[in-house]
Amino acid sequence: xxxxxxxxxxxxxxxxxxxxxxxxxxxxxxxxxxxxxxxxxxxxxxxxxxxxxxxxxxxxxxxxxxxxxxxxxxxxxxxxxxxxxxxxxxxxxxxxxxxxxxxxxxxxxxx
Numbered sequence: 001x002x003x004x005x006x007x008x009x010x011x012x013x014x015x016x017x018x019x020x021x022x023x024x025x026x027x028x029x030x031x032x033x034x035x036x037x038x039x040x041x042x043x044x045x046x047x048x049x050x051x052x053x054x055x056x057x058x059x060x061x062x063x064x065x066x067x068x069x070x071x072x073x074x075x076x077x078x079x080x081x082x083x084x085x086x087x088x089x090x091x092x093x094x095x096x097x098x099x100x101x102x103x104x105x106x107x108x109x110x111x
Contacts, residue, residue, distance in 0.1 A: 002036075002043035003055040004102060010035065010048035017044060032085045057101045064089040064105040083107070 007013035010033045017023040023037035023044065033048035045058065061067050064081050068091050071078050079092035089105040 002045055002058045004045045004058050005055045006049045006052050007046050008051060010046060013046045029085050058104045059101060061103045061105055064091045064103050067103050
């Protein structure tokens, strides 16, 4: 599981998490304006964009598209599958109270 934060300036966010908090950057997408950082067992993804209240929990799954179909069939409120530059697919899922979490699938960029 990882947490996804929106930041107003991706470069400032990257600097803060790496230089101040000791995270290591494992991926950066300059065009897409997002980064993946890790420290121990914690993974944080930063994306430049409109700020939100708090972070968003991300749960890793094998196949986001299959999960989207399965959850829709159960009547769960889900968004659309979004692919981020061939690196990952994500899906917004909403619990009965409207709280958002995301399902994430790592993609093999070489395939």
